[in-house]
Amino acid sequence: MEDFLEDDLFLLYTLYGKRGKMPVKDERGDLDMSKVVKPVQATLSSLKMLDVGKWPIFSLCSEEELQLVRQACVFGSASNELLYTTVNDEVFVLGTNCCGCLGLGDVQSTIEPRRLDSLSGKKIACLSYGSGPHIVLATTEGEVFTWGHNAYSQLGNGTTNAGLVPYHISTNLSNKQVIEVACGSYHSLVLTSDGEVFAWGYNNSGQVGSGSTANQPIPRRVTGCLQSKVAVNIACGQMCSMAVVSTGEVFVWGYNGNGQLGLGSSGNQPTPCRVAALQGIRVQRVACGYAHTLVLTDEGQVYAWGANSYGQLGTGNKSNQSYPTPVVLEKDRIIEIAACHSAHTSAAKTQGGHVYMWGQCRGQSVTLPHLTHFSSTDDVFACFATPAVTWRLLSVEPDDHLTVAESLKREFDNPNTADLKFLVDGKYIYVHKVLLKIRCEHFRSSLEDNEDDIVEMSEFSYPVYRAFLEYLYTDSISLSPEEAVGLLDLATFYRENRLKKLCQQTIKQGICEENAIALLSAAVKYEAQDLEEFCFRFCINHLTVVTQTSGFAEMDHDLLKNFISKASRVGAFKN
Template identity: 85%
Template sequence: MMILSTALSLCRRTQAQIHMEDEPPPQGVSAKALEATLLSALKMLDVGKWPIFSLCSPEEIKLIRQACVFGSAGNEVLYATENHEVFVLGMNCSGCLGTGDMQSTIEPRRLDSLCGKKIACLSYGSGPHVVLATEEGEVYTWGHNAYSQLGNGTTNHGFIPCQVSTNLVNKKVIEVACGSHHSMVLTSDGEVYTWGYNNSGQVGSGSTANQPIPRRVTSCLQNKIVVNIACGQMCSMAVVENGEVYVWGYNGNGQLGLGSSGNQPTPCRIAALQGIRVQRVACGYAHTLVLTDEGQIYAWGANSYGQLGTGNKSNQSYPTTVIVDKDRVVEIAACHSAHTSAAKTQSGQVYMWGQCRGQSVTFPHLTHFACTDDVFACFATPAVMWRLLSVEPDDHLTVAQSLKKEFDNPETADLKFLVDGKYIHVHKVLLKIRCEHFRSVLNNDDEIIEMSEFSYPVYRAFLEYLYTDNIRLPPEDAIGLLDLATLYRENRLKKLCQQTIKQGICEENAIALLSAAVKYEAQDLEEFCFRFCINHLTVVTQTQGFADMDHDLLKNFISKASRVGAFRN
């Protein structure tokens, strides 16, 4: 356990770093094969922001189509591959990985009992326990079970996924939700079933006795068709088809939105939302968000971190309007393990508020993210997923993805660069749009341009950068690209080259990189390389690069090293 904990704390590889490790497409591959490869890559999940995925190889990550990071510190993950195989890895607290034991693992382990079953949705509790529904509507549970939250009639922990069938026979489950130690599912005919911990009435049975098996929540939901469910730590919510919201369970922070702080053992309609048609509900640890059919957000409950987005830290027991943007909101996000809130607008802007990296953000803050999932990966504590993250089901490509796909595609290109005897296929109009150099030198009648100033890897990387905004080169080749960036006055590319060089510096290449930084007048990079050389002076001075060092550079290096006391005993 200690080894895994240490490994997880050290794993911080970003998705950008994973991309940097990918090799450029091989030469001689057909355009259709290249397109298929690129399209497959575009269907990868962007999971690199969650540290636990640093335990997976790039090859494993490319196969992932669904994933959920969970646990008290984001130290467990379940994922499904493109052929519906299911794997888990992590700490395995309370047997929550479903591997049949409580052994932690830094290597993905396959869950044979779930392989071949298409996962529709998944949720998790604090124990943790896991509740999963398949596309066929079957429910499987495993993990912590001290409060019967697995729904199997016992309080024994479940070390392997087992189907929950009691009272769910012939029922198709379409949505699942977990509180800290209770579980809830929604069936295709609009019925809600709950089980588990019930100290505050969170299973909605009318009592506070724990519920060992699934039972339908009735009371005022008896004749209602429920379309959405959610759980806070110790409360439950349901949205019915006419947009009304029903709540039950713990209410000490006003998270039920009833205007009081008393617990509610059976479902109760939120009267303050009369006339407002709610589409979705999302629960944090002790706060609640709802999204209306007009794209507005209402919030209530605990607010010690600003998670209601009202500009203060006062709890609210009544629904309060959250001002996100003039644009319509299309998605809200929260999870019961965090005090963080997020929303996405119709134009694609993502906002966050609440507890963000230990800070309290009391107003919705515009982020640079493209999805609400990234908010929880980068700013929530713990860094878990608020939902099962899946690849988009359609094949629609964004403008950026379409441009990336067309790089070096001979079927659509109207210009070829001949470098070191190899062709690189590009599009004149894109080059002119993206690069001032090409705008001034390209002619409409150009079909082939020979390039001898730079090597093939360097020039290919440059052209690919114009299509993708990223570079993929080892640090030694990035020196040549830095030369090109300087010549073409591409300042952003110059910065990317410097970052790549910094990430790849070592004792063997430190002097070569220092020389390049001096040559191309990259002062920040020069200072970085110099400090590296000083910190590894004994090894660096024994390398061939140091022995071959330019006389003037050596003289300046020794002088500067002396000034910082590198040669003192």
């Protein structure tokens, strides 16, 4: 199998023409985490709307759409496919739609969320995806649906035709309630409520556990050593399969070229085999990377084995291991492990809430567990894994808690709680005296002995004064570049230097040949040096057109004189 592209996260931006760059540039060699964390944090802070915003593809969704998201899965070789559910149990998809993996009945890409009608109204319990990609999904009712790439019968519908719409699998599963699903690159596993494991799809290395290497077109129960066992957890690597049973034993089968089965050898295993090296250790969970395996024990210990070319075993080196090897973390108990077959990245979370990552990190190698600033293992895959897919179905819980900043923003212009109102251009703006005193030196003195509950304001327009008062609640301004000139005047008058900087940034966005001289004049008048220099440079770069405008013809004499002098010094009039 091919390695994944190192720049795959950038493909989404290239494909859809979205603005911005990813925070970490791919380079081979040792990773300096100090150079990674800060830009990643900056990126995340600009996508705060929901945790799902940490995946770039969510930038294609509107704010209103993001507010409705309750479950989500990002998948695809370049993390450019997305499925999500809403508060109303509607299912939406968007992305490149490779092999019809969006289930819409066609192979057309879409940058607008489209409703997946056949699944809307059903509650999704779990979901997994393959490399094709193909999707396997189970509902809370235990039904299984598959769609997408199917060249190896990984959809379990008895054919090798691409599944363009969700297919309800009933063969051998009609009386079963599926509680967990897992996909390898091109094969699929499901776990039923009675502890049985079913498999189908690509089987070149025995990954469906049938005892042969023939592809399996429909679900068949995995038997052998699992026949009398009750499975409680399943996972898939690229071409291998794992199951944890109720006794805490781990059974493995499939491809073993990198020692990912943990059997002490590199030979493939066509039927389930117990990992004998874990004798006496009770395993609770198993997670598979592309070609490595992690297990979590009931004592909160992590063991790893398999491929280690990126340090994904956390052993401090890049040597493969065919036997389970302890992963040394802090003394705190590990409560969660994370990996997925499409990446060479590992993550773990402690009981104290600390999240560690190791392995492939945007093309770099982190060979020992590294403490991150994240609070979730999901964030590790959003920001560091290649591709930036979700390792499980995300559940986004609505957060009704408001921060102090959010609470203040909500109370601006609220007549129910305000104790002061400004009358501007015949309109009221409702505010709170104490906040104005705290936030603005001007109000600290002007409202000190003022017991009135109405203040008339005639010096500034309603939009400008409202924007100023709102800034005191939100630390941001929402005005057009034209109106921001009036706010710049106010900021200068009230000596609000930070507001003055924000005004200059806004005004710059609206500059053109026609208004460049007017903005330059305003910058000089209000001693906005940064804006003045910006306007001057703009005028020089568009000198021919600017000098033909009415603004230039009506330019103040002293300003014109200074402009010509400065332009001459920078060589604007040279042939």
